[in-house]
Amino acid sequence: MILIDATGEPIQCVIFSNDVDQFVGKLQEGLVYSFEGAHVIDADDWLKLIPNQYQLNITRETKVSVIDTNDDEFPKSFYNLISLHGVNSFKNFAKNLIVVMGIIIYSTETIAIDNGESIKQDIVILDQSNCFAMRLTIWNDFVNEIGKHILENIHQNNILLGCGLQIKYFNGSLFLTTGKYTRLYINHNDLTSSSLMQW
Incomplete structure (x- = not known):
């Protein structure tokens, strides 16, 4: 914490x-x-x-x-926000847990993995760093908690704040994924998310 x-x-x-x-x-x-x-x-x-x-x-x-x-x-919150474009600058990305915020612009349906042992959902978020977009894979409990809401409101300019996200590398591309220490918020009430909603 x-x-x-x-x-x-x-x-x-x-x-x-x-x-x-x-x-x-x-x-x-x-x-x-x-x-x-x-x-x-x-x-x-x-x-x-x-x-x-x-x-x-x-x-x-x-x-x-x-x-x-x-x-x-006392301040209400602190988020060491990293721009999506800045994710590429992490050299030892496997050792970093990061915080990002962006508009949800795309989402897949729920996908079953390992014969239904796990479920995932791929979403794409866009922030103001050169209009940079990145994939975020959410897993299991996060799918159950917010996955349906994301799909049903995909055109509502919902803002996602992701804390404690992991950076992964696959097939030549970086993407983000949830992990043990992740917390996700939809339309969190702060100045950054408010500015994105008006973007």
Whole structure:
């Protein structure tokens, strides 16, 4: 997850498997917390979501408290958006999880893979970086959650925000795909998506 302080400075936060149960259901997006006893460690390049060389490690010993404060003091969100055209500049793309936003301009029907063990749906998104388009393959739960909505509203200029997407290379082309750490939003309420809707 990503934490943001009152200045808008983000830092990635990790809770390792041995400590996860301690925090299930206790951390909610949009609330303000204090963290006492978190460890500052070198960021893991394999799972780095933002350009920060450090990350926070929260353990069972970390004291986490909700702070009652004026919501306007803290940014509502932080997205390290990468232009679709800029995806091509990643040299070690297999190690990067990225955030992109674009207009959904095309979608396939649901496709069954491995005799129905998995399902996928290929969509194409377009952003404002030289009108650059790229394929995004969504899998399984994401197909069930938003696939039908995308198909039924393909001509409505829906904006997709994809966080934690993986970059893949196949048959000479780069494309994006969902993974374990992916979150997808349709028509997320922020300035970038609003500008795309009016594009």
